[in-house]
Structures are given as C-alpha cells and as structure tokens.
Amino acid sequence: MNPRVKKFFSYYRPYKWLFAADIACAMVVSAITLILPLCAGYITRHVLETNNPDALTEVYRIGALMLVLVAVHMLCLFFIDYQGHTMGALMESDMRTELFQHYQSLSFRFYDDHKTGQLMSRITSDLFWLSELFHHGPEDLVIAMLKLTGVFVICLFINVPLTLVVFVFIPVMLVYAFYFHHKMRIAATKSKERIADINAQVEDTLAGIRVVKSFANADVERRKFAHANHRFVDSRKDNYRSSAYLYAGVIAFTQLITVTVIVAGGTAIDRQALDPAELVTFLLYVGTLIDPIRQLTNFATLYQEGITGFNRFVDILAVEPEIVDAPDAIDLPTVREGISFHNVTFRYRNDMPHVLENISLEVAHGEFVALVGPSGAGKTTLCSLIPRFYDVTGGAILVDGHDVRDVTLHSLRRNIGLVHQDVYLFAGTIAENIRYGKLDATDDEIIAAAKQANAHEFIMGLPDGYDTDIGQRGVRLSGGQKQRLSIARVFLKNPPVLIFDEATSSLDNESEKAVQQSLERLAHDRTTLVIAHRLSTIRNAQRIVVLTEDGIVEQGSHSDLLSVEGVYARLYNTHVESSDIFAGSGRIEEVNHAGQIYSSTVEDR
Secondary structure, eight states: OOHHHHHHHHTTGGGHHHHHHHHHHHHHHHHHHHHHHHHHHHIIIIIITTTOTTHHHHHHHHHHHHHHHHHHHHHHHHHHHHHHHHHHHHHHHHHHHHHHHHHHHSOHHHHHHSOHHHHHHHHTHHHHHHHHHHHHHHHHHHHHHHHHHHHHHHHHHHOHHHHHHHHTHHHHHHHHHHHHHHHHHHHHHHHHHHHHHHHHHHHHHHHTHHHHHHTTOHHHHHHHHHHHHHHHHHHHHHHHHHHHHHHHHHHHHHHHHHHHHHHHHHHHHHTTSSOHHHHHHHHHHHHHTHHHHHHHHHHHHHHHHHHHHHHHHHHHHTSOOSSOOOTTOBOOOOOOSEEEEEEEEEOSSTTSOOSEEEEEEEEETTOEEEEEOOTTSSHHHHHHTTTTSSOOSEEEEEETTEEGGGBOHHHHHHTEEEEESSOOOOSSBHHHHHHTTSTTOOHHHHHHHHHHTTOHHHHHTSTTGGGOBOOGGGTTSOHHHHHHHHHHHHHHHOOSEEEEESTTTTSOHHHHHHHHHHHHHHHTTSEEEEEOSSGGGGTTOSEEEEEETTEEEEEEOHHHHHHHTSHHHHHHHTTGGGOEEETTTTEEEEEOTTSOEEEEETTTO
16 A cells, blocks of 8 residues: 555544444435435325325325434434544644644754745644545545445436436546546645745744834835735635636536436437336436535545645655664763864755864863854854754764764753853743743742842842743843843753853843853853853853864963964954944943954953
8 A cells, every 4th residue: 555545544543433433424324315316206106196095194104204314314414514523623633743743853954944834834724624635535425426326226227228328427527527626636736835835924024023113114024925925816716717617517517417317308208218207206316416426526626635735744744854863872961071072074965065174172071161253154053063953964072972973862952051142932921931941840949040040130020920921932021031031941951061152142231241140150060162252251261262164273261362363362353443432331342353243341451
C-alpha cells in the first residue's frame, strides 16, 4: 500500500467503531431511500389499480411502514451528522497535535525558510478541509454507490431497455465530472497557497503594527494585503467556475435523463410494453439519481480540498529535523569544566559562504568571556552553535569534554541560559513568564528570581503585581522591564552556562544600568559568553575575544587590547569626533566602524 494512503487511513484506527457505526447508518439511509419509491409503486400498482376492497386499509398499512422508515432515516441522518462530524473533529485534533509537535521538533533552519502565516495555514484551514473529507468522504461515497447500484438493479426489473437508455448517460457524466474535478484540484491547490500568503501577510503586518503606525505606512500594508487578497480571489474564481460548470452540467444531465424517460416511457406505454404505474415508479427512481450524483460531486469537491490539504500536511511531516539526538547520546551532567571550540567551521547552506571558518577557542569553567567585532563576523552564530540551534559544518564544540552532538539536546540546553536582545515574552502574567524558566517553581522562588534580576520593585508597582497580564509579547512593559523579566527567567533556571546576546544594546542608560547589575549578578561563578556592542558593558570581562571575518584576531583584557593598538583599540577609539557627550551624565555614545553604538564614561577614557 502506498505510504501516503496508509498514513491517511491510520487516522481512522482510534475511531474504528464510531466509523463503522457511521457507515452502517449511511447504508441504512441508502436502503430506505431505495425502499420508499417501491412502497409508492406498490400502492399504485397493487392497491389502487386492482379495485381491492381493503385498499384504504392497505394504504394506511403501507403509509405506517413508510413513516417508520422515515423515522429511522431521520435518526440515522442525525447520527451521521452529529457523531460523524464529531469523529472528523477528533481526527482533525489528532492531526493538529501531531503537526504542532512536529513543528516543535524542527530546526531553526526550517523556520529561517518558512513564513509563520503559511505554517499556521497548514495547521488550521488545511486540516479543517481534511476533517471534512475524513467524515463526509466515506459516507457520501457509500451512500452514492449504494443508491446508484440499487437504482440500476431495481430499474432493470421494471424495464430493461429503458434502464439501459438511462444509464448510457452515466459514463458521459463521469467523463464530464472528471474533467472539471481535475480543474478544481488545480484551482484548490493554488487557492491554499494564496490563503497561506494572506495569513503570512496578516501575521507580518500585525506583528509589526507599531512599526507600521510609526512610519505612517498603513496604506502600504493595505496595498500589500489587497494584492495578496486579489490573488486569492482569482484562485477561488477559477475553483468556483469549474464547480459551477460541474454542478450545472450534472443538473442538465439529470434533467435530460428525465426528459428521455418521459418520452421513451410514453412510447413504451403506447406499445403496451410498460404500464403507467411502472413509469411513475421509474420516474421516482430517476429523481433519486440526483442525490447520489450530487453526493459524488460533493465527494469529489471534498476530495480535491481535503487531499490537497493532506498532501501539504504530509509534506511538512516529511521534513526531518536536522538537529536530533544521536542514537547513543548521553545525558550531559551539570557543566563543571568549560567550553572548547575546535576548528569550528559553519555556513547556513551549502551554496552560501562560510560564516565561521576554523575557529578555535577555550572558555574555562566560571570564566567571563566577551565577544566583540563588526556585524556579520559570526558572533551570534558562534553562540548559537553551543546549544545546537545549528550544527557545525566542520570541527567540534565540546562542553565538559563532550561533543555537543553526542549528548541529548534536553540535557545540553538545560545547562545553558540565554538572554537575547530581542526578548520574547508570552501572552499571560508576569509570574507565568518567569515560571517558564522552571515550570514547577514556587511563588517564593519566582519572587526571589525577580529580586535578583532587579525586577521585583517595578513588578510590585503594577496594578496586579505578579498576576499582571503583560499582553502579547509583553507590549505593556518597557524594554528594560521585559529584559529584566527574561533575566529573572534565567535566574530561575539557574544554568551553569550563560550566553548574553547584546542584552543591553537597545536600552536607555537607566534601564541599561539596572539590567547590567542583574547580568553581573547572574554571571557570578558561571561560564559566561557575552556578545556586546556597547564596549563599556564588558570592560570588566576576564577576557575579550575580537572576532572578524578573518576569525579570532585578538584576545586579552580591556587594558591589554588597548595597549596593542589593534582592532579592539580601533573599535574603541574610532569616530570619537562623532561622539555625543550627554550633559551631566559623563557618558559618551560612540559609533564604531561597523555603524554600531557603544558607550563608555569620560572617566573610563
């Protein structure tokens, strides 16, 4: 069996009894639909035309039977509609859970190449249509095929030549339907791509709404959205056009069949080859043909929508995480030695130049090492390789003597705390965001971490203290407040290795001072790597490593590096003539040769 087909039907397995009941009800519905015209034909032929003295009693008896059949029909339809949809929703939930968990397992490189809105479309609209296919598809197919087969057999018993004339139209209808179904499938695929583009555009605009408003560029975003929306409408038009041709054609074929039956049946009655009661019954069954044809059309539409979504779903599941545990990976104990970079080489893709090449560096346990250098030199990349957000292209990174590729990801990342410049806080309360560093932390532990991060005072000044809702991405807090919460989160995690990625470069002077104190307290007695553009924040580093496009060009203390008058000294002293001295503060904001801002004090100079 094709792996994709096997994958498709695997989602029925947990609900096989519910599915069996749904199909059984669909079969009962089909059978009752076929029986009711027979009851009508029986009354016409055997009761009303035979001058039966008990005709009225017989009509009532058949009528009562038909009412019972209608009641059973209604109950089965109710079960199909309610329990069938429930089954589809449960299967959709299972697939959404599977896809979400797979998203979490994928590496950073995958997210570098995909837009969030498009990924959200896979987990929402695609799976909705797939759940409709899971539920309606089998039952529509079963009902339609049973009805068509039943109608064909019963009509053969009524009149063979007339039946053959009617069913000559069926192959033509199938060819007609197949052609427009194919066009609908192409349009459905394009439509899903277009709605994913809309989701990506909306997500991008809403995430950056403050930038949009600050630059007064709402009209620009409206035009971008209108373009994406117009492309989506065009794709839907193609789908609707093919659907309209399909639906109108099927109805036209059905009406043509009805006209043929009336003309041919009237001719047969004139030749006494058919009686009027048989023609009435035959016409009732021709009318019944409309339902299975519509159901087949509905199935085809659902199939096109659903299978397109399923293929997109399976395509994502087929993406293998690049960063996974080795088969024999071991748990890394608490780091007590240090970090070693041995001839580390890295590039993001094979067709791109190397970001890092043959970098070797030793960071001892408990040492405070700062990384400085121009943008694009690979400072952030180097630090991203330690927790294996990416894997090295060449060389190795050792933590406590273990290659990071030989230890489990969970144990490796448990030992590392990261504080980024771009802080991400989740929607929810302050306490919930700090507790993210240790999910089983007590309230006292959260408060202690906040105090260590210089955050307790401003938290208690908020309306609800630690229970204050901070909004999406912490929009109700200042940059310094958000940064201190992220530091509190790392305090709570209490890792032996710290990585600070330009953690204060975007803060004002007052916030920087508070955050800097928190960082220094956090870094005490931990192996620490700091990426900094503000050189004053790392003046007290035990070692400063200067990284350029040529690799590591200098290492040493602040005073040692200034004395050799090399790259670090140029970074520190460049563009002094462009510096601004803030009155009363004694602080100098300087621009280095890479266009980055760093600060120092007059006394420091």
